[in-house]
Amino acid sequence: MGEFDLIDRYFKKPVRRADVGIGDDCALLSAAPGHQLAISTDMLVEGRHFLSTVNPQHLGHKALAVNLSDLAACGARPKAFLLSLALPRVDPAWLQSFSEGLFQLADLHACELVGGDTTQGPLNICITVLGDVPHGQALLRSGARAGDDLYVSGTLGDARLALEAFRGHISLPESVFADTRARMETPTPRVQLGMALRGIASAAADISDGLLGDLGHILKASGVGAAIDLPTAETLLACRATWHCPSELAHTCILSGGDDYELVFTAPTHAREQVLAASVQSQTPVTRIGTIRAAPGIDVLDEQGQALRRRFTSFDHFAAP
The missing domain is CATH 3.90.650.10 (PurM-like C-terminal domain)
Structure with a gap:
């Protein structure tokens, strides 16, 4: 199975909200009047972000979910996404399950796949998601104030x-x-x-x-x-x-x-x-x-209102083993 056959079989779906989706060199989307586009991207690498034994349907769900979570943090409504996928080989059963998990979540949020890329290599999933939010109403990290x-x-x-x-x-x-x-x-x-x-x-x-x-x-x-x-x-x-x-x-x-x-x-x-x-x-x-x-x-x-002395370290892609 070639690259374009793979795309047509597992990832090409008609679009309703985008102006132009998969099939041209670029997708075309119109921003709603009075809205801003919210854009985020995340990469999932086998062995780093997920186990090799994970159910591919679950992996398809998670690959999109982590990006939709960024839109949620911004207060944005999902609109469309791009998928770049590196595969060590073409495995029809894996691709069918992965795409089912991906599109089940995408359909739940009316978020359309409008483009991307596929290549051969170690399993790597990169999704870029687009949403929209009324101008000036996006949730940002910079607005917290003392007393909140x-x-x-x-x-x-x-x-x-x-x-x-x-x-x-x-x-x-x-x-x-x-x-x-x-x-x-x-x-x-x-x-x-x-x-x-x-x-x-x-x-x-x-x-x-x-x-x-x-x-x-x-x-x-x-x-x-x-x-x-x-x-x-x-x-x-x-x-x-x-x-x-x-x-x-x-x-x-x-x-x-x-x-x-x-x-x-x-x-x-x-x-x-x-x-x-x-x-x-x-x-x-x-x-x-x-x-x-x-x-x-x-x-x-703690229960007495005293600060814990123990230090907690969050995940860091380059500091983590």
Whole structure:
């Protein structure tokens, strides 16, 4: 099977929102009047971002989900995406499953594949996603202010816990492992919440490399610091309700685990009812876990309000082993 036969069989679908999709040298899209284009790209490399044993349908889902999560953090509505795919060989069964997972999520968010590239090489998936957001309403990292509340969506740490089990560092009950593995392999991009937070949240980011690391990007861009209430944050590791995860591991998973693809965001205290309404509207749970402060840095506070001395390190592609 040649390159163009591969594209036609597994990835070419009619477009409805784009002006021109796959088949020409460039796709053509029109920005809606009064809107800005939001653009983001992510690369997934076998052995670095996913295991070779992952279900290809799950991999197709995740490859797009991590990009949609960036749009969610910006408050943008998905519009279209480009797919660049390096394959060691043509495997029809793998491609069929991968494309099914990819398009199931794409169709759920009305996000059309409009172009890309394929080549032979080590398995590598690169997606560029495009969305739109009303002019001036995008959520940015630079708007947090001292006194703002600090929130996260969903749960944290489940994906890291699954990874620890894969590495053989911990043994999980079968049901817990199944749930955490699903969180690692098929994350849910919080697109609806991101759009619902327009005009409410003062700053936002998605949690891809760990809560402390991604919150740190907000704090640096905004010139502020934060205090996190650890007892509240501990409730965000979903499996703790059914299985007693050791505290040290739980703290690592929650604070620096990564691969959660939840949103961390800030909002003024007077907007608490609006944040709750956005949570209900988007059917996405949110938890207030701390406060933005004027002093730089992040303090993680224990039950007595004392800062933990332990340091937590979020994922870094070039620092990680």
